[in-house]
Amino acid sequence: MRGYDKYAFEPFAVTVDLAVFTVRAGELQVLLVERGQAPYAGRWALPGGFVLPHESAETAARRELAEETGIVDVSGLHLEQLRTYSEPGRDPRMRVVSVAFTALVPDLPEPRGGGDAAQARWLPCGGAGALAFDHDRILADARERVGAKLEYTCLATSFCPPEFTLGELQQIYETVWGTALDRPNFRRKVLATPGFVEPVPGAARLTGGRGKPAALYRAGPATTLHPPLLRPEGRPS
Amino acid sequence: MRGYDKYAFEPFAVTVDLAVFTVRAGELQVLLVERGQAPYAGRWALPGGFVLPHESAETAARRELAEETGIVDVSGLHLEQLRTYSEPGRDPRMRVVSVAFTALVPDLPEPRGGGDAAQARWLPCGGAGALAFDHDRILADARERVGAKLEYTCLATSFCPPEFTLGELQQIYETVWGTALDRPNFRRKVLATPGFVEPVPGAARLTGGRGKPAALYRAGPATTLHPPLLRPEGRPS
DNA sequence: TCAAAAGTGTTTACCTTACACCCATGG
DNA sequence: CCATGGGTGTAAGGTAAACACTTTTGA
Secondary structure, eight states, X not given: OOXXXXXXXXXXXXXXXXXXXXXXTTEEEEEEEEOOSSXXXXXXXXXXXXXXXTOOHHHHHHHHHHHHHOOSOOTTSOEEEEEEEOOTTSSSSSOEEEEEEEEEOOOOOOOOOOSSSSOEEEEETTOSOSOSTTHHHHHHXXXXXXXXXXXXXXXXXXXXXXXXXXXXXXXXXXXXXXXXXXXXXXXXXXXXXXXXXXXXXXEEEOSSSSSOOEEEEXXXXXXXXXXXXXXXXXXXX | OOSOOTTSSOOBEEXXXXXXXXXXXXXXXXXXXXXXXXXXXXXXXXXXXXXXXTOOHHHHHHXXXXXXXXXXXXXXXXXXXXXXXXXXXXXXXXXXXEEEEEEEOOOOOOOOOOSSSSOEEEEETTOSOSOSTTHHHHHHHHHHHHHHHHHHBSGGGGGSOSSBOHHHHHHXXXXXXXXXXXXXXXXXXXXXXXXXXXXXXXXXXXXXXXXXXXXXXXXXXXXXXXXXXXXTTOOOO
């Protein structure tokens, strides 16, 4: 930040790209938009857009998230900066530096069309062929981060509806990690972490009709897990 | 990345800021430059500069690191993207989006003047008063990240010279975390992690003259620590 | 011979794992 | 009464913390 001259810099476009994940149908799915025009016409891409002059990247990401998902109150959602992608040539048209964000949302209704022409859809990770630009890379980075975050943070509850059963929470972990977990041990670990989940007094839900009704829980105030909930065989990352 | 028009965006300046840490004199120190002109004239700031048209942010950061530290071969150094700071108004002159990086280097000789007029110096974290711009925030974020990274990666060896003793490695941890560690247990944990350190055959160093000579080790090929080396009382970050 | 620093051994407590078992509900 | 999923108990193995102890050097 020295040798500063207001007019001596190359103009860069600054954008945000969003990797919005959900768990539905027993799969980790990501929100994608289909590109209408070149380059990469017809290919799927991560939603995103320009950072406006008065916005921070975080504000822009939250605005785009609201536009693409149709969620009205986007203020409570977990949105985390992933990293910034700045390779020259990552967009063939011009120099674009993109700040990527990751968001985890519950299983929502199919997204409405959104503020833009392009159609937004939930698709399984890896089920959309090669993505536009360097979005395959961004998606891979985001997916890896999400898996790691479940180990030492309480973020898994972000995938759940406001009230959920421990079985549902366990399925989040199993889906994201792609591994089976021991139910009794999972249960103990979650309940042994203060503030991870709080019981909803008296409530119970019949899960799938069959079986014993399960107690309902809400996300608690804790944000980090001590001790962490490690993946079996775990090479985190 | 829709509604794309090459000329419809506000021009942003894109810069990199570097939080370069070292451990010297039993302290965690950071590389700072003194600002010559307004704004924040006379204040200390993190080194950094513009991303040039042909560069990625990573390349720019590596170039700045070489310029500021005088290290000739900067290619092997660990340089990691921290996050991007994009608040409007973080630079009073214009819209500047800055990609922050963290680097860990061994105890180097005092930096040469560097390619720029400003003097670069190692200063203890927090010993330079209020930094320019939002660099206090960036430095705090970087410091927190470094502390957390020591827990589950092999990065501590980046602070060490090519050959080091386990006592020196332990001092890195104790300095960065600000806690004392049990030597026998530290030793066992480090040696029990395959690829963290490798013995230098036959070599030994007399540390401080007194005491038994210590065996020398080199950094091994491993990058992550399984299991992690947790801080005592640890709320990791 | 003492202080200082490296290195080894051992005990104890805790945590995780694996798995057996009981409970409640629908078909 | 059986299948299904929720929930509890427990014994065995491994990891980590605490600390006593030995070794090798300089003063």
